[in-house]
Amino acid sequence: MKINFNKRDPVYVQVVRHFKEEIATGILEPGQEIPSRRELAAKLKINPNTAQRAYKEMEEAGLIYTEGNLPSKITKDEAVLGAVREALILQAVDTFMTTIRPINVPLDEVVDLIKEKYTTETNGEGGGMGD
Amino acid sequence: MIEVKNIYKKFGRKKVLNGVSFTAEKGKITCLIGVNGVGKTTILNAIMNLTPINHGEITMGDEKISDRSFEKITFIPDAITMIPSMTIAESMQFMQDFYDSWNQKRATELLGFFKLKETEQISDLSKGNTAKVNLLLGLALDVDFLLMDEPFSGIDIFSREQIADVFSSHLVEDRGVIITTHEINDIEHLIDKVILLDDGVVLKAFNAEDVRENEGKSVVDVMREVYQA
Amino acid sequence: MSRYLKLVNFELSRFMKIYLVLIAITVISQITGIIVKSKGYLNEVHRTIYGDSISKAQYIEEYGTITFMDYATSSLWFLAPIALCIAALMFYVFFIWYRDWFGKNTFIYRLLLLPSARLNVLLAKATTILLLVFGLVSIQLILLPIENNIFKWIIPLDFRTDLPIHEMLEQSHELSVLIPRSFVEFIIHYGIGIMAVLVIFTAILFERSYRLKGILMAILFGLLAIVIFFLQDFVELLLQKNYLYPIEHLVVRGILGTIVIGLSIWVSNFLLNKKINV
Known part of the structure; x- marks a missing residue:
């Protein structure tokens, strides 16, 4: 996972967009575990706060969900997934x-x-499609 | 939170700081930007009580900063401040001897992260590796606040990348970081707060994500507007 | 171990290399000196005896015997290394501070940012100087009997007069300053030494805090310390009268010295916490 960030869009928006692309193209599958915010920050070389913010946005948009203390996962909601694909x-x-x-x-x-x-x-x- | 309230500083007749105020929060990376000689280092020295200020106040969580604070806040100057004849291991031992907040586990992890050899003497290290040891000695302390003076200046690009990686790692996670720099290329997408300084005053303070979100501008765009106005 | 003691240990280790060299120079020079000088003396004796065709007894009658202290107090072999050590330590009283400001970003950052009272840094440096002095004096105390034995071993009994070590010390003014004969003298000599070191440290901190202006303040502070310490002498001089018995004189001197030490530490503490500049 590597993003070439542009400097004029919020970093968290670019991270969310990146996730949407990977969901739409099937790189991320429904129900797949996603990295913790700490792992994501290290991987994308972004501020952990930004990773946190991106996940919060995705959680609110229903793109990911969290059960108890388990790692967050990509939603299995067909409607949401369809909408992501369509939007893309x-x-x-x-x-x-x-x-x-x-x-x-x-x-x-x-x-x-x-x-x-x-x-x-x-x-x-x-x-x-991969990589 | 660190609060810098209206500080003034003169060196002889030269006014370096003319009423600087800003705050730095825990869990955020605050970046002091300005050309060389604008007083960035003086601000950090003043926070650490390494130079007296003529007016104003600096607090950390409502307390004045003194030697009692130094298990909670640490300063990484722009060049290493260990005795050159000491080895990396001896420097680490020195820190462990004097600081309760020294985290040996993290120190060992950092040695690996930076690919440093413990047995090397500081005077034999390259510029980049010296900067990394300097950073290691501060980062391995379990403190709430880290002050870093120009961590990217005068070192090679690969060392710069490695050091930038520190800011996206758990090594600074949940801590407050104040960093000074005169060019932000290495860390533009990593910083939370930006404080633009000139002539000893704060010209503008803003959240990097906010100006991108609300104004569609990059940090450099804002700098251009402020400094070229 | 408290941070103060760790600092003392650290400061000692920073000077250890030079210190060991000083000790080595002292040992080598003094022992070489005693051998060279004793042999030289014996040669001189032989030359005189054979040259003037006199007997041993006549020689001794005419020129007398020598004591170990005749060698010690007259020989550069013996005195020069002592002078060197004293000079080195006097230099180090300053250098122990200024070395921390050398280079770009310097060790003084580290010291001032330690999570312990900054005064500990000063006290550790002062303690270090004191320990270095004690160390050298001890070495000298160990060396004296060794050298005395070498002396006895080379010079035949007839030509020398042996003195116990404590009497030797009494004969030499230089040595009796370093190695006092009584506890009171010890307190006086080393008390004055400690006071002087602390006043100089305060002067250095003035300079480090205010730079050029600080030099003037340092000189003024030094003068103030002198005025306080010699206050009774000034008063007596002014009034042309001696009010006090020697013992009272000593007590007052002690009190004034303590005041100077206290003042120095208090001012240093203030400068370290409020005025120091890296």
């Missing part, structure tokens, strides 16, 4: 839209190009 896709599409829109390409052409790129790239990478 939407965000990517939005980014795409803002760059493609000024070029004024017809929709069909864009869709064809996307299809073509998407399949070759996926095959090229061997379909791997």
Whole structure:
């Protein structure tokens, strides 16, 4: 786990975003244990307070849950997981839209190009998602 | 909490501190930023009663800081303050002899963390390793507050990275840290509070995450605004 | 072990190398001296006896015998190392402080940040100086009978007069200062020594606290200490009268000395806690 932090977004927001990406892409599975705040801080090289804050946000958003004294885990709530995935896709599409829109390409052409790129790239990478 | 209240300090006719106030909380990393010669070190010296102030007050948890406080608060100056002919092991023994708050387990852990050899003599160490020993001798004390003066200055990039890693580790967890620096690249995303100093006054004090969250600015953005205004 | 004692131990160990060298120089020089001087004396005797064709008895009648103290008080072999040790310790009274300020960030940080009263740092340094003095004096006390035996071993009985050690000490003014003959003298000599060291320490702390201005304050403090310590002499001088018997004189001197010591410690404590600058 390694994040290249940008300097203008709150670090805790970037950590939460990172977790969402890993949840959406399946690197983190529903019910999987996540590191303690201390481990996370050391791993990401961030302030333990920031790790704490990120976990608090995720807990409040229902992304993770904690039972008693056990380590926190990724939620198994399908609705939440679906929403995370959807939000991530939407965000990517939005980014795409803002760059493609000024070029004024017809929709069909864009869709064809996307299809073509998407399949070759996926095959090229061997379909791997990990790391 | 450490409270610095309106402190003034003159060296001869030169006014170094002109009414500096700020607080540093336990569990937070507070960073004093300013160009060299702006009085950062003087503030730390004043907190530790190593230089008399002309006016103002400094307290830790409502008490004045004196030798009785030194099991609770420690200072890591910007160069090692051990006798050069001593070995690392002897320096550690010295600390263990004099401090009840010395944590030998943590000291041993730090030796590993920094990859230091106990038998080496301080005068034979590289700059980077000297800085690490200096840090070790302070970090191994079970104190509430750690004051560090320019821990990143004048050492190689790998040592800097290693030292920065200290701040994201359990080694400073739950403690209050006050750190001075003239450039924050190494620790920008690690610090909680930022105190910008110039001409012996605090120009601005803020929480790093707050300005990112509320204003979408980086710490350096704010510094640019404040110092170039 | 209290932090004060640990500090004493630490300060002693910091000077130990030089100290051992001083001891070695003293031992080697004095023992070499006694051998060289005794042999020289014997050669001189032989030369005179053969040269002037006189008998042993005539020689002794004419030139007398020698005592060990004749050697000791006249020979640089004997006196120079003592002077060297005294000079080294006097220098160290200053250096024991200033060495802590050498370099960029220095050991004084460590000492002032110890979780024990800062006065302990001063008391430990003063104790160290005192122990170093006692150590050297003890070495001298051990050396004297050894040297005396070498002397006896080289010089034949006829040519020498033997004195017990305590009588030797009485003959030598220099040695009797270092090795007092009575407890009262011991208290007086070493009390004055301790007082002087503490006044100098206070003067150093003035300089370290106020730098240039501090030198002036240090001189003033030194003068004040002298005025207090010799107060009765000044008063007597002024009034041209001696009011006190010698024993009363001594008691007053003791009280004044104690006042100077107390004042020094009090001022030092104040400077260390409120005014010192790293």
